[in-house]
Amino acid sequence: MLGWLKRKRLVLGDALITDMHSHLLPGLDDGVKTLEEAEAIVRVFKQLGYRKLITTPHVMQDHYRNTPEDILTRLNELRRHLTERNIEMDVAAAAEYYLDEFFIRSLESGNALLTFGDNYLLFETNFISEPLTLNEFIFAATTRGYRPVLAHPERYLYLQDNVGRIEDLANRGVLFQVNLGSLAGFYSKAVQVMAGRLVDMGLVHFLGSDCHNLQHAEGIAKASKSRYFEKALNLGLINHDL
Numbered sequence: 001m002l003g004w005l006k007r008k009r010l011v012l013g014d015a016l017i018t019d020m021h022s023h024l025l026p027g028l029d030d031g032v033k034t035l036e037e038a039e040a041i042v043r044v045f046k047q048l049g050y051r052k053l054i055t056t057p058h059v060m061q062d063h064y065r066n067t068p069e070d071i072l073t074r075l076n077e078l079r080r081h082l083t084e085r086n087i088e089m090d091v092a093a094a095a096e097y098y099l100d101e102f103f104i105r106s107l108e109s110g111n112a113l114l115t116f117g118d119n120y121l122l123f124e125t126n127f128i129s130e131p132l133t134l135n136e137f138i139f140a141a142t143t144r145g146y147r148p149v150l151a152h153p154e155r156y157l158y159l160q161d162n163v164g165r166i167e168d169l170a171n172r173g174v175l176f177q178v179n180l181g182s183l184a185g186f187y188s189k190a191v192q193v194m195a196g197r198l199v200d201m202g203l204v205h206f207l208g209s210d211c212h213n214l215q216h217a218e219g220i221a222k223a224s225k226s227r228y229f230e231k232a233l234n235l236g237l238i239n240h241d242l
């Protein structure tokens with residue numbers, strides 16, 4: 001097991017340096033349940049060679065009304081937990097905002113939003129049909145100086161086989177974050193194919209784990225076996241600059 005992790009270390013976390021999409025703060029969403037589970041996941045990421053984890057709890061009107069204060073309070077609890085156990089890992093937090101009315105209103109009324117790096121704003125949408133407010137959101141975000149990052153574009157049914165819309169979103173200023181699990185075939189064949197297609201199009205700006213639990217953390221190393229992983233690295237991912 002350790003030998004396997006060591007071999008992977010050279011090609012996964014060492015290559016990416018920073019993970020910018022995960023759910024590692026207990027009690028905020030459908031991610032980890034306890035600080036101990038978060039600790040176990042951080043240990044796996046450390047063995048994989050990662051040096052920084054930007055964790056991104058869901059913010060969603062119907063399920064997870066997390067405020068920046070809620071998130072930063074839990075972040076400090078995790079940091080303290082890791083420090084007390086001498087686990088060295090740079091852990092930061094932003095959020096994964098679900099595109100709903102609540103989010104658009106927050107954005108348009110100038111409420112503080114949690115971003116990472118150079119004002120990157122991670123968001124996700126409905127998985128089945130395109131939200132009617134998608135263009136409105138992109139305009140509102142970009143004109144306020146945010147750089148919207150669409151989480152796992154390969155997983156949305158409305159974007160699969162819709163290369164024209166993907167290019168249109170890119171032209172409007174959207175950046176794309178593909179899940180490592182998608183490259184590894186963790187979701188479905190169709191999602192895996194779409195992830196590869198985005199790499200071929202040169203439209204992958206970040207790779208993220210979207211890690212929700214320990215099993216998921218242990219599975220992401222498989223992504224480095226995908227031929228698209230190395231190809232994605234050659235795109236000059238922003239992960240290295242966070």
Ligand SMILES: [Fe+2]
Nearest residue numbers: 021022096210
């Ligand atoms: Fe997520």
